[in-house]
Amino acid sequence: MRTLLPFLIISALPAAAQDCSFDTECFEAEACQPTSxxxxxxxxxxxxxxxxxxxxxxxxxxxxxxxxxxxxxxxAEYLLSRSGDTARFTAHANEGPAVISYLGTCKGEF
Incomplete structure (x- = not known):
């Protein structure tokens, strides 16, 4: 895994706008629900x-x-993954531990 320190992120990825929206939320093993x-x-x-x-x-x-x-x-710690317009965003809470996953899309370019 190639990890970049914060001061290297900008040089590794061009600075461009990116907006993400998520319409599905999944908490732990519970059924996923609609969200905004x-x-x-x-x-x-x-x-x-x-x-x-x-x-x-x-x-x-x-x-x-x-x-x-x-x-x-x-x-918490967070992970945003994007492939094309498809995106996943997860929040990993320090208490519990617990995970909330969001499914959606991102527009714009890195």
């Missing part, structure tokens, strides 16, 4: 912008066609 959740990728600022706060991007990995961003925030 969105985030924006701010590579220049090294963060994922969400309604619940900004998450710091700590690493990126690109193995075409898949791009994965790793982020951290208060009480």
């Amino acid at each position: 959740f969105a985030l924006s990728v701010d590579l220049a600022g090294e963060k994922l912008v969400t309604d619940f706060g900004d998450l710091q991007i700590v690493a990126a990995k690109t193995t075409p066609p898949l791009t994965t961003l790793f982020a951290t925030g208060d009480g």
